[in-house]
Amino acid sequence: MFDEDLILKWLDEGTIDHAQAEKMREDLAEYKRERRSKKQIVAFSTIGAILIGIGAILFVASNWEKIGNTVKVLLLVGSTVGIHYAGYRLKYEQQKYPRLGSALILLSALLFGASFFLIAQIYNINANNSTLVLIWILGVFPLIYGYRSAPIAGLCSLLFYLWISLLYWERPDLDKLISIWDLYLISGISIYFLGVLHGLAEKVKHAEPPFKFMGLQAALFALFVHTFELGEYRVDKIVPVIYAILGILFLAVLLPKPLRERLKGFQADASISVVAFLMAVITLTAIYSPASEKTYMILFNIIFLGLLTMLLYAGYSTENIGIINTTMFWFVLLIFARYFDFFWELLPRSLFFMLGGLVLLVISVVLERKRREFKVQFSGGEQ
């Protein structure tokens, strides 16, 4: 989007006259107002849908006793279908409130899970059953493509992490194969890769940002946990193979020029592929030549910082404020964690907290200022 500087430049060059410049300024202001308003509608309706969905899930969890099971099931299944229909009507048939319609479709996807859990509860299916979450995913996954729904892609990613967590908890033998943190890291990288694949085809491009965002958060979370001393690092031989396959899959998409040109976030994608290959090497050495806990801690701190730096660069070069916000958030967490690690024992408590608070204040001021600068730069003057 062009900004005030460009308008002035065109005025100086004589490309446009004052009347045209004024018209451009007015149109630009109108466009920005419209865009802000659209964003607010999406934000409010999505938050509203999520809140109602959480309410429905809690309602099911409370196993409401005043009505019979049949009525309860009919009520929830009826609401799910009804809300889905309302969402469909608003988005496609009336087309008056498409954003509200999308939010209602998301709500129906949440209610589908709530209804299914209610039915499972009525039949006393074992608590924390991973299969139920898997059926929830299978039930709502087609909606990502049917309704071109990005929020449902985000929901499916979240449910996927929930599913693997429950599966890991149900199957203690998995612990011998892989640590939960490596499992999250592999899942995060895989979901991110799914996002990359969606970025290649125009028809499913809408699912690229949510998959990438959710994958990146999981990968960063798992790597962040690795920056602590976690004890002996044990992995099975299959783990480096999985990391290597993921790295190769990334290369298969990133190296051919025709594919690469279709991707907007090439640098960020390349950073994740680097992490996949690094993890393949680290897990391979952990099997054949294991190092001490401390060594892994230092190594993962370096990798984490390296990844954040690469992402910051990627965010800056692709003018993606989302990646920059993510990077800064995890950077602050890392500093906070290391500050606790290194100074908790060394400083008197009062000094520790005062100094810590001061350091955080300074960092937050610096980061916020930097973030605003980026945002202004990327949006062409819009705050």
Add this chain to the structure above:
Amino acid sequence: MKQKQIFYLTIVFWLLIFSGFILYKEYTLRTGTEILLKTEPVDPRDLFRGDYVTLNYEISTLDLDEVPAEDPYFNYNDRIYLALALEDGYGVPKKVYRNPPDDELYLKGTVKELIYNWEEDEAGIITEDPHIKELRVEYGIESYFVPEGRGREIESQQWTGEEGVDVKVVVDKYGNAVIKSLLIDGQEVEI
């Protein structure tokens, strides 16, 4: 594909999932055999933990010296079929099978833990290959849900920790089980 078709397909797909699941469970409830299983809550001081109670049945631990197995070699997560004999309405373990037995009432389960018996000589040295002594088995009926907030009330009114706790279970001909009710000292818990 048009949006209208996608809408109808979604609704049909969802209703199929709901009804398929309900039919599967109702089939067991309507065609199966009712049996009682002796159980004890996992934590006897806290029968109703939150919204559900975790049930640990007598048949959750199978002593292979007492309950013969068709084949004594098991692995973690193996599917087993526990044949049951009915004694005063109670399901009593008869034999552990690796395949569904013919003409017998049986319960389908999954091996969750293997407990070995180590043969040692006087010096404490293991002399033989260990053999499996006990199996910890899950049957998919280890949770019983109660209304929120009612657990403690039911516990204080109906269960003091000394009475027997039984579960009425319906088992179909494929070994699938569904919990019907919980009995404390022979009385069905009113929910």
